[in-house]
Amino acid sequence: MYKYLKGIYRINKDLSPNKKITVGLTDCEFDWDGMTVEKYKDFTKVLLKRDSIIAANFIKLFECQVPINGTRKALLIQSQPHAIKLGSYPNSKSTGRYITEKYGQKVKIVLFNWYSWVPPDMHLYPWIPDKENRLTADGKWDAAFELSGLKPVGFNLTDSPFGETLFDYAPNPVYNYQKIADGIIYFVPFYEFQCTIGIPNVVDKHFAKELVDRDIMTYDKWLKRFGMKLIKPILIKKEKDFYNSVRTVNCQDYEKFKIQMNKWLTK
Numbered sequence: 203m204y205k206y207l208k209g210i211y212r213i214n215k216d217l218s219p220n221k222k223i224t225v226g227l228t229d230c231e232f233d234w235d236g237m238t239v240e241k242y243k244d245f246t247k248v249l250l251k252r253d254s255i256i257a258a259n260f261i262k263l264f265e266c267q268v269p270i271n272g273t274r275k276a277l278l279i280q281s282q283p284h285a286i287k288l289g290s291y292p293n294s295k296s297t298g299r300y301i302t303e304k305y306g307q308k309v310k311i312v313l314f315n316w317y318s319w320v321p322p323d324m325h326l327y328p329w330i331p332d333k334e335n336r337l338t339a340d341g342k343w344d345a346a347f348e349l350s351g352l353k354p355v356g357f358n359l360t361d362s363p364f365g366e367t368l369f370d371y372a373p374n375p376v377y378n379y380q381k382i383a384d385g386i387i388y389f390v391p392f393y394e395f396q397c398t399i400g401i402p403n404v405v406d407k408h409f410a411k412e413l414v415d416r417d418i419m420t421y422d423k424w425l426k427r428f429g430m431k432l433i434k435p436i437l438i439k440k441e442k443d444f445y446n447s448v449r450t451v452n453c454q455d456y457e458k459f460k461i462q463m464n465k466w467l468t469k
Contacts, residue, residue, distance in 0.1 A: 204401050204404075205398075207225070210223055210225060220270065226259075226260070226263040226276075227259075228256045228259040228260045228263070228278070229252075229255075229256055229259075230245075230248055230249065230252055230255050230256075232245065234412075234416060237416075237419060238419065239419050239422045242419045242420065242422075243422075243423075252284075253284055253294070253295060253296050253297045253299075253300065254295070254297075254300060256280075256284065256297045257297045257300035257301050257304075258300075260276070260278055260297070260301060261301065261304055263276075264276050278297075278301070280297060280298070282313065282316070283296065283371075284296055284297040284298065285297065285298045285311055285313070285383075286298050286299075286311060286313075286369075286382040286383055287299045287302055287311060287381065287382050287383070288369075288377065288382055298311050310384045310385065311382075311383045311384050311385075312356070312383065312384060312385045312386065312387060313383050313385070313386045313387070314386070314387050314389055315343070315344075315347070315386065315387070315388045315389060315392070316338075316392075316395075317335065317336065317337050317338060317392055317454070317459065318335065318336050318337065318338055318370035318371075319335055319454075320334060320335050335454055335455075336459070336462060337392065337459055337462050337463060338367065338370055339364075339367045340462065341459070341462040341463035341464075341465065341466055342466055343364060343367070344391065344392060344459075344463045345463050345464075345466035345467050347388050347391060348391065348463065348467060349467070352390075352391055354387070354388060354389050354390075355387070355388050356385060356386065356387040356388070357385060357386065358384065358385050359379050359380040359383055359384060359385055359386055360380045360384070361380070362380070364379060364386060365378060365379050365380030366378050366379070366380065367379050369381070369382050392454075392456065392459055393452075393456040393459070393460065395452070395453045395454075396450045396451070396452065396453070397450070397451050397452070397453045398448070398449070398450045399444075399447075399448070399449055399450075399451070400444070400445055400446060400447045400448040400449060401445065401446070401448065402446065402448060403446055404445050404446060405441060405442050405445045405446055407442075410438045410439075410441055410442050411434070411438060413438075413441050413445075414432070414434055414437045414438050414441060417432070417437070417441070418432055
């Protein structure tokens with residue numbers, strides 16, 4: 203978010219007033235002031251309706267937008283589970299589905315190339331087959347991109363081999379990529395993905411204690427489940443070191459991914 207807002211600021215500095223980008227926040231309302239473990243548990247129940255809340259907030263902002271030349275435009279940036287035309291849980295709707303149902307063909311859901319990432323808590327979703335981090339379509343997509351010369355390209359998914367590929371997190375074979383999105387942009391190869399962590403001096407000695415208190419509230423049930431107890435002085439130092447130190451790392455074991463991709467390039 204820090205880098206995103208700075209980027210928007212840099213872009214807007216050179217734009218005329220009628221072309222400046224406005225930013226609207228759509229996620230669930232939340233305030234740490236007066237927060238307790240009990241209040242946080244109540245908030246987690248709200249998250250079961252998170253996709254509908256995000257969609258409703260977006261629609262409200264969009265409808266309030268003053269049309270330019272008779273047209274409203276918006277770019278909603280979401281992580282994949284919220285953006286696609288499905289839900290994170292069976293029989294539920296994603297944000298993308300809600301908005302598509304509202305505006306129909308005016309909505310286009312476009313993905314960036316990524317890979318099949320398995321979150322640590324994947325075992326909590328029994329309808330999703332167990333899998334490890336791997337490339338989409340067993341590396342065929344990335345092999346095709348490699349053979350094309352790695353030039354950034356965007357295209358429609360409908361009626362393409364990419365669109366017919368089974369969606370990585372599909373609860374059943376009905377869901378291929380053309381069912382959950384309209385297009386895809388291949389930007390850079392996976393081995394150039396970089397994860398940047400940390401913001402210089404974002405956590406000072408005063409906020410570090412508050413941050414640890416928030417951690418304790420957030421992970422209360424996990425701490426009790428495993429009989430763990432956090433030692434504040436140690437954790438305060440770790441939190442400051444973690445968030446204040448800026449570093450860029452590979453997001454995954456790319457050598458393993460390259461083996462998966464290269465088997466298609468040598469045939």
